[in-house]
Amino acid sequence: MTEIHIEEIYPYPRERVWRALTDSRAMADWLMPNNFEPRVGHKFEMRTKPAPGFDGIVRCEVTVVEPPERLSFTWSGGGNDTLVTFTLASVDQGTRLTLVHSGFKGLKGWMVSKLLGSGWRSRILHVYLPAAIGRMTEHGYSAVAQKDQLTCAN
Numbered sequence: 001m002t003e004i005h006i007e008e009i010y011p012y013p014r015e016r017v018w019r020a021l022t023d024s025r026a027m028a029d030w031l032m033p034n035n036f037e038p039r040v041g042h043k044f045e046m047r048t049k050p051a052p053g054f055d056g057i058v059r060c061e062v063t064v065v066e067p068p069e070r071l072s073f074t075w076s077g078g079g080n081d082t083l084v085t086f087t088l089a090s091v092d093q094g095t096r097l098t099l100v101h102s103g104f105k106g107l108k109g110w111m112v113s114k115l116l117g118s119g120w121r122s123r124i125l126h127v128y129l130p131a132a133i134g135r136m137t138e139h140g141y142s143a144v145a146q147k148d149q150l151t152c153a154n
Contacts, residue, residue, distance in 0.1 A: 002110050004101040004117040008125050011094040012133050018068035019141075020133040021086055026141040030128040032058065038065050044073075054078035080104060080112050099125060 010017055020026045022038040032046035042062045050056035054077060063083070064072035072085040082103035089096045099120060104113040135142050 002104040002113040004099065004104075004113055004120055006099045006117075006120055006125055008097050008099075008129075009091060009093050009095065010097060010130055010133055012136075014068045014088045014090045014095045016136050017088055017095045017097060017133055018071075019136050020129065021071055021088075022065075022067075023136070023141045026132045026136065029135070029141075030132040031124060036060075036062075038062065038067075038071065040065055051078075075101070078112065080109055082109075097125070097129075 020030065022036075024034055024036045027034055027036050027046075032048050034044055034046040036042070036044045036046075040062050044060050044062070046058040046060065048056050048058070058075055058077040060073045060075055062071075062073045064070055064085070068088055070085065070087050072083060075082045075084050080103075082101060085100045085102075087098040087100075089098070101113070101116060101120065104110060132141075
């Protein structure tokens with residue numbers, strides 16, 4: 001079984017990073033349009049452009065919500081059923097985010113993990129999420145300049 005494991009440090013308090021992870025509008029900005037709610041058992045979808053063997057819909061279910069430390073949800077799309085876990089820890093520089101995306105099986109899973117791992121590393125956690133964290137306010141999300149997105153039906 002293959003797993004993606006990434007750590008990033010953001011110069012923001014843990015509560016602010018948590019809000020960016022769990023606010024549906026913020027998540028739409030840094031990840032994909034969605035109908036996410038931070039409650040265990042909530043089933044939600046994220047939508048992106050379809051690709052060969054993938055209809056563009058990631059079907060998910062929230063499995064863990066432990067504010068402001070841990071968020072987990074299933075990630076099912078393109079024939080792969082995996083688990084995404086974000087863990088937050090306060091550090092001197094701000095917040096350490098640890099992403100573990102696990103459960104990739106077989107050759108197809110290995111190939112998908114390489115593709116997703118590249119996206120998590122190069123764009124999502126390194127560019128899009130920190131920009132979204134920067135747009136968080138005390139009262140919610142201020143999406144001043146969102147990246148191009150598809151709409152997500154609720």
